[in-house]
Amino acid sequence: MKGDRTRQSILDRAVDVASVEGLEGLTIGRLAEELKMSKSGLFAHFGSKEELQLAAIEAASLRYIDVVVRPALKKPRGYPRLVALCRSWLSYVQHSVFPGGCFFAAASFEFDGRPGVVRDAVAAQMSDWMAALERAIRMARDEGHVDPKLDPAQLAFELNAFFFGANFSFNLQHDAKAFERARSAIELRLEGVRTPSLKRRHQRAARR
Amino acid sequence: MKGDRTRQSILDRAVDVASVEGLEGLTIGRLAEELKMSKSGLFAHFGSKEELQLAAIEAASLRYIDVVVRPALKKPRGYPRLVALCRSWLSYVQHSVFPGGCFFAAASFEFDGRPGVVRDAVAAQMSDWMAALERAIRMARDEGHVDPKLDPAQLAFELNAFFFGANFSFNLQHDAKAFERARSAIELRLEGVRTPSLKRRHQRAARR
DNA sequence: ACAATAAACGAACGTTCGTGCTATTCTCTG
DNA sequence: CAGAGAATAGCACGAACGTTCGTTTATTGT
Numbered sequence: 001m002k003g004d005r006t007r008q009s010i011l012d013r014a015v016d017v018a019s020v021e022g023l024e025g026l027t028i029g030r031l032a033e034e035l036k037m038s039k040s041g042l043f044a045h046f047g048s049k050e051e052l053q054l055a056a057i058e059a060a061s062l063r064y065i066d067v068v069v070r071p072a073l074k075k076p077r078g079y080p081r082l083v084a085l086c087r088s089w090l091s092y093v094q095h096s097v098f099p100g101g102c103f104f105a106a107a108s109f110e111f112d113g114r115p116g117v118v119r120d121a122v123a124a125q126m127s128d129w130m131a132a133l134e135r136a137i138r139m140a141r142d143e144g145h146v147d148p149k150l151d152p153a154q155l156a157f158e159l160n161a162f163f164f165g166a167n168f169s170f171n172l173q174h175d176a177k178a179f180e181r182a183r184s185a186i187e188l189r190l191e192g193v194r195t196p197s198l199k200r201r202h203q204r205a206a207r208r
Numbered sequence: 209m210k211g212d213r214t215r216q217s218i219l220d221r222a223v224d225v226a227s228v229e230g231l232e233g234l235t236i237g238r239l240a241e242e243l244k245m246s247k248s249g250l251f252a253h254f255g256s257k258e259e260l261q262l263a264a265i266e267a268a269s270l271r272y273i274d275v276v277v278r279p280a281l282k283k284p285r286g287y288p289r290l291v292a293l294c295r296s297w298l299s300y301v302q303h304s305v306f307p308g309g310c311f312f313a314a315a316s317f318e319f320d321g322r323p324g325v326v327r328d329a330v331a332a333q334m335s336d337w338m339a340a341l342e343r344a345i346r347m348a349r350d351e352g353h354v355d356p357k358l359d360p361a362q363l364a365f366e367l368n369a370f371f372f373g374a375n376f377s378f379n380l381q382h383d384a385k386a387f388e389r390a391r392s393a394i395e396l397r398l399e400g401v402r403t404p405s406l407k408r409r410h411q412r413a414a415r416r
Numbered sequence: 417a418c419a420a421t422a423a424a425c426g427a428a429c430g431t432t433c434g435t436g437c438t439a440t441t442c443t444c445t446g
Numbered sequence: 447c448a449g450a451g452a453a454t455a456g457c458a459c460g461a462a463c464g465t466t467c468g469t470t471t472a473t474t475g476t
Binding site for chain 4: 001
């Protein structure tokens with residue numbers, strides 16, 4: 001239907017605006033102006049600002065999954081997929097998939113410390129993401145690619161922190177070395193828990 | 209002057225509100241209401257909302273330095289001071305020095321991707337903080353407490369990322385293990401670059 | 417093609433926003 | 447203790463906010 005297409009184009013724009021101005025700073029009037037439609041026409045699609053915010057979070061999540069998660073799932077489970085996930089996260093920020101930096105990082109820091117359904121939705125999305133990251137790590141452990149004593153939640157915490165750090169250095173500080181820093185932090189940590197691969201063992205054995 | 213006292217109490221409240229609602233969400237009317245004074249009376253202290261925001265950033269910085277930086281400076285330079293800095297950062301968030309979580313983390317993610325003097329002020333404060341952190345690391349290196357090949361800016365990036373991660377896990381996710389996670393991440397990293405202390409060398413030598 | 421339905425519009429609502437004025441009250445100081 | 451100057455209050459402003467309304471224009475199914 002026509003309405004669905006319009007709704008989608010509204011949300012595409014809303015997500016971009018919100019990544020810059022914040023979900024609270026996102027305004028119906030401004031959005032309508034940018035899309036050259038009436039406030040009331042736009043408003044009717046959602047019924048309230050809060051519903052618009054929730055829909056924007058949902059739309060942002062789809063884009064996020066498309067750009068960050070899905071490509072990494074093509075890699076074989078275990079270490080390669082985990083590395084791919086980290087790589088695609090950094091490139092997701094580097095290529096400004098959301099013009100204001102990572103939508104969810106921004107939303108997380110905007111709504112922490114404030115109650116409400118919007119905050120709950122943001123927290124839920126972040127939990128989903130952290131769970132996905134943790135799952136990738138657990139698989140790498142179960143495949144024997146990393147130290148079996150490794151706590152997946154702990155590593156997920158650390159990797160996610162590096163992602164936030166990269167987003168911060170790149171978008172606020174405009175640090176040219178932002179991704180270099182993040183990459184080497186991640187690499188050091190991952191190499192630290194990696195178990196020597198069969199291939200490498202064979203290589204070492206062959207050398208003798 | 210009476211005005212100075214009033215101004216200070218306004219800023220104290222403004223900083224708290226802004227840490228929850230954001231610097232943009234901070235509103236003169238609401239602030240005046242909470243402080244039981246008139247909008248215009250409050251307004252006269254700053255002349256514009258932007259000036260209020262800048263003053264709030266300044267006030268938040270003073271509180272931050274007081275709570276995070278200054279206590280750590282009492283420790284001897286080098287590794288002890290670096291550890292103290294990390295500890296006081298975590299406790300600063302744990303004790304909700306700002307009710308909405310770290311003021312500067314929130315402001316950083318609110319204003320990244322948006323131009324203007326407020327953003328510049330936030331970025332400058334964060335640069336100062338990162339420089340201070342880096343300095344503490346460099347001292348530890350110069351004192352011979354950590355690996356001389358260590359890049360201080362790199363470690364500062366990583367520690368700061370862990371701080372953001374702790375703030376996120378604690379304030380948005382309400383993860384009970386937030387600080388445990390952050391602490392062990394920090395400890396692992398610091399122990400990794402630490403040079404064996406003289407004391408420990410003596411201990412090891414004595415054991416033989 | 418026509419009736420039914422969906423989508424978009426324009427105008428207005430009451431509030432709140434930041435920002436000016438002008439007047440009043442308070443607080444220091446001589 | 448009086449007068450100068452700072453601090454605060456009161457009121458009004460235009461603009462923007464989210465929201466509601468009745469109406470008009472498009473799109474759809476038959």
